[in-house]
Amino acid sequence: MLYLEILGNLPEMAKDEVKAMLELAGGRIIGQDYLFLKLDADETAFPYLDRLGLAHEYGELIVEADSIGELLQKAEEVDWPIRGTFKVDTETMANCRHDVLDLPRKLGAVIHAQGFHVNLSKPDTLVRVYCGERVYAGIRLRFFDPKDFERRKAHHRPFFRPISLHPRISRALVNLTKAKRELLDPMMGAGGILMEAGLLGLKVYGVDIRPEMVEGAERNLRHYGVKDFELKLGDATRLSELFDKTFEAVATDPPYGTSATLAGRRRNELYRKVLESIHGVLEPGGRLAIAFPADFDGEEEAERVGFKPVGRYYQRVHKSLERYFYVFER
Ligand SMILES: C[S@@+](CC[C@H](N)C(=O)[O-])C[C@H]1O[C@@H](n2cnc3c(N)ncnc32)[C@H](O)[C@@H]1O
Structure with missing residues (x-):
């Protein structure tokens, strides 16, 4: 016991x-x-x-x-x-x-x-x-030991972006997908989620729409000793055009706000399209772990594209940011 x-x-x-x-x-x-x-x-x-x-x-x-x-x-x-x-x-x-x-x-x-x-x-x-x-x-x-996670916090990485999940949370998102072989983060940013997945020995795939993120994520992955990765410049709403394979698991933390990180798209529209696009590249029975701000009903939208909700967890980050982490199954 x-x-x-x-x-x-x-x-x-x-x-x-x-x-x-x-x-x-x-x-x-x-x-x-x-x-x-x-x-x-x-x-x-x-x-x-x-x-x-x-x-x-x-x-x-x-x-x-x-x-x-x-x-x-x-x-x-x-x-x-x-x-x-x-x-x-x-x-x-x-x-x-x-x-x-x-x-x-x-x-x-x-x-x-x-x-x-x-x-x-x-x-x-x-x-x-x-x-x-x-x-x-x-x-x-x-x-x-909290120190093991602390040393991977955003400000310790060679490529630094302040908007990044705490490594412990990134790790939990990876685990909630039950990934055993591989994981895709289609909006990888500086690669925080991919780092946690890669350190578990999973093959990691990443996509971001901004070239500096693709370069930065690669620097971060290499810095922490993750070697088995494939990163692409591309659009998370068109994943089936980027990969000719499906994935065992997906975890991601989409942008929450400013027009710069949204690459000009309207936020909710982006979320819907991303959910649909992920559904298209996830293996049947595969899981998606994803964060959305609290004012977006992730569950309703995910069910609409064919996902089954399996978990939802509330987090208040600060006064102006409340979010939910969701786990969905295809
Ligand atoms: C909140 S950040 C991800 C942070 C990441 N989890 C980390 O730990 O560094 C969201 C990322 O989504 C990217 N993004 C926005 N729209 C996108 C799209 N349509 N396709 C792919 N990436 C996109 C942004 O460039 C940004 O890097």
Whole structure:
């Protein structure tokens, strides 16, 4: 049994990202307590979970209980799979209903009694306690270091454009498509989504209507070590003319506003045509993850061109930008 802690800013999207990866790995979510998910999955799921963008950490779930007393009692009955030294660390979630102040010390004593030594500054094994409606204890296997994503944020890239999704969100969009082989971003801009897909080992295809974006995206991809890509100058509303193949997955973040980035077209008209054009190059059963500003009904338009909606997640970016991320299936 595994546990996984999702990030709190887009929790529904984060949960569906986990679900999508478990569908590829052959596991499932069997419980949720706020940001804490219980997974029916084993180590074969690790390569898929390691792809996640909106996750904080995952690990092996060892014990869970309705009270601190019960947790400690159960902890005595299991053989703790500790490697080297250990430390107990508590995550008090916003819905925590228990007094966990003394728990690290008490649980530490239980584990110590099994012959393991505490090292508070540099433990080999981190025992994680989660407090929500219930209490849980497990062993951390993977921590998603924010620094790994931060170093790919827009201002760290050789080709810099301020209007770019956070790498964690780009990563989640890629994963929500359930791509295993390849991904197309038909409005790639500086290539943020393609970078995340390429780093997962997917072959990436990109299109942009502006030559400087095609050049810039290539610089960015090369800088982060992505080699298997095909980028084209072209129009996202005419994809079937650009490629003589269909795609397993598409993820994109269309322009939201100014006439410059819209290349003179009216925004909603562009969105409709892009949806239609993507539908034309997506494999049956393939998925599209796409962002639209909140004043455009992406679901209605996507259904009109033949997509099936499978997810919708709201995000308020700032006062004048609210958007939805959508996932559609062809
Ligand atoms: C919001 S940006 C994409 C940002 C990108 N996700 C990133 O991380 O850098 C939208 C891009 O769509 C491009 N674009 C606008 N109209 C287009 C069209 N008809 N066909 C292809 N690209 C288009 C713009 O040039 C712009 O680079």
